[in-house]
Amino acid sequence: MPEIDRIPGRKNGLYVLIRALLMLAPLFLPWIVFSQGKPMAPKDISVLRTRVKEAARATTTLACNFVQEKEMGMIAEKITSRGKFLLKKDKKLRWEYTEPFIYIIVIDHDQIAVKDENKVSRFSLQSNKVFLEVNRVILGSLQGTLLEDERNFSAAFYESKGGWMTRLSIRAPRLKETLDWIDIWFNRNDFTVDRLEMHEAGGDVTRITFSDKKLNQPIADEKFVVH
Amino acid sequence: MRNSWFISILPLLLAGCVSVAPRGLVRDPSADFPGPAPFANYTPPTDSRLYKATLEIKDHRLTGLLIIKYMAPLEPGSRRDHGSYRVVFTSEVGMTFFDLELKERHTRVMSCFPSLKKRALLHLLGSNFRKLTWESAPPAGRAYRQKSTGNLVMDGRRSKTRYWYVYSPAGDTLNGLSARSSASTAVKIGFSRYDKDQPGVITLENPLIGMKMTLKNLH
Numbered sequence: 279m280p281e282i283d284r285i286p287g288r289k290n291g292l293y294v295l296i297r298a299l300l301m302l303a304p305l306f307l308p309w310i311v312f313s314q315g316k317p318m319a320p321k322d323i324s325v326l327r328t329r330v331k332e333a334a335r336a337t338t339t340l341a342c343n344f345v346q347e348k349e350m351g352m353i354a355e356k357i358t359s360r361g362k363f364l365l366k367k368d369k370k371l372r373w374e375y376t377e378p379f380i381y382i383i384v385i386d387h388d389q390i391a392v393k394d395e396n397k398v399s400r401f402s403l404q405s406n407k408v409f410l411e412v413n414r415v416i417l418g419s420l421q422g423t424l425l426e427d428e429r430n431f432s433a434a435f436y437e438s439k440g441g442w443m444t445r446l447s448i449r450a451p452r453l454k455e456t457l458d459w460i461d462i463w464f465n466r467n468d469f470t471v472d473r474l475e476m477h478e479a480g481g482d483v484t485r486i487t488f489s490d491k492k493l494n495q496p497i498a499d500e501k502f503v504v505h
Numbered sequence: 506m507r508n509s510w511f512i513s514i515l516p517l518l519l520a521g522c523v524s525v526a527p528r529g530l531v532r533d534p535s536a537d538f539p540g541p542a543p544f545a546n547y548t549p550p551t552d553s554r555l556y557k558a559t560l561e562i563k564d565h566r567l568t569g570l571l572i573i574k575y576m577a578p579l580e581p582g583s584r585r586d587h588g589s590y591r592v593v594f595t596s597e598v599g600m601t602f603f604d605l606e607l608k609e610r611h612t613r614v615m616s617c618f619p620s621l622k623k624r625a626l627l628h629l630l631g632s633n634f635r636k637l638t639w640e641s642a643p644p645a646g647r648a649y650r651q652k653s654t655g656n657l658v659m660d661g662r663r664s665k666t667r668y669w670y671v672y673s674p675a676g677d678t679l680n681g682l683s684a685r686s687s688a689s690t691a692v693k694i695g696f697s698r699y700d701k702d703q704p705g706v707i708t709l710e711n712p713l714i715g716m717k718m719t720l721k722n723l724h
Contacts, residue, residue: 346598346599348570348595348599350572350593350604352591352604352615353553353572353574353576353591353593355553355572355574355593357555357570357572357595359597373598375597378555378723379557379570379597379723381568381597383597383598392568394559394568399566407620411600412596412598412600416598452619455619456600456601456618456619476599476600478600478601478616479616480601480604480615480616481616482595482599482601482604482616484598484599484600486599
């Protein structure tokens with residue numbers, strides 16, 4: 279039978295490795311701090327929270343392209359997929375993968391439609407735990423609501439040349455089983471999300487980078503219907 | 506009393522009904538040697554292979570990407586360590602459903618989505634993927650013909666598992682593989698839509714629990 283525990287029988291090796299990394303950590307500290315930026319001052323955090331909230335409130339529609347990279351560190355593999363993303367107030371989302379496969383997720387309030395090749399499945403958001411979490415994380419990041427969700431996430435804020443980054447550590451026990459933390463990079467000019475990184479408990483990272491963002495352009499309701 | 510006796514043997518009767526063996530076989534000793542040498546044949550990856558995957562268990566359906574990657578041993582040429590295969594199934598949006606490490610003799614669950622953390626299910630998935638990795642090569646066996654199709658079927662045994670490899674009548678294409686060591690791990694694997702020498706589509710079916718996995722090669 280498969281073993282559920284992580285790396286049994288390697289406790290000594292793992293212990294030595296962790297100890298060595300902890301001893302070397304001070305050497306890498308400047309690099310770690312540089313990569314995520316410097317911590318923000320409390321008054322700047324308050325300004326950022328307000329501006330993100332205002333930007334989300336002012337955004338009625340968002341259309342953009344995205345590149346998603348799934349990095350599996352342990353096996354040194356990266357899966358890259360691409361597609362288009364549409365968001366319309368209130369609670370309408372179309373997440374369309376065009377490469378290397380065709381896959382469309384449409385969320386309209388509490389209903390989900392998934393088109394996988396030619397098969398369309400419809401179900402309620404509440405009935406599917408995977409999509410419930412995905413919707414909460416992705417939509418919540420883009421709309422800034424995750425920053426306010428102190429019950430499930432604790433936020434730390436950093437600033438760098440590229441923009442502002444928020445690291446959301448997971449508090450919710452169920453979500454913590456799959457995700458360690460989420461990094462969200464906000465654009466310096468319009469306070470929209472440029473990049474989203476989901477760091478999984480198993481060490482894998484999913485990085486979604488948004489580009490060619492078009493704000494408040496008309497998007498027909500038909501885009502949120504899947505046939 | 507008679508009822509309780511019947512109930513106690515019911516699981517055995519049900520297990521006996523789970524058959525993955527090809528039906529209607531007629532012995533064909535002429536095909537025993539040298540056996541089929543298919544040019545369209547499934548072989549496990551020497552590096553990595555990416556599939557679009559669908560996992561269906563009764564009313565539940567998960568879709569995503571599945572990667573099978575061969576991890577070379579830390580000491581190349583080692584007699585004891587022949588490396589491992591990693592099988593990682595993720596959702597399209599990136600969350601990992603399961604990550605299995607298949608060593609030559611045992612399977613380890615590296616990570617798993619909470620709702621899939623069921624010992625029997627993970628054991629079955631590990632057993633299935635062994636047929637696509639460490640246990641994909643046919644053991645020596647006897648040749649049969651399937652009456653209805655004319656397909657060549659090689660029947661062999663490795664350890665406690667019995668295998669049936671189903672080839673095209675000419676023996677040049679591997680169409681399927683069935684394996685059974687117990688009713689719970691009985692699996693029927695189909696290979697189709699060959700592109701060059703590898704199947705474009707692989708289906709894995711476990712009849713006892715009604716699980717079906719479809720893998721479409723993306724490379």
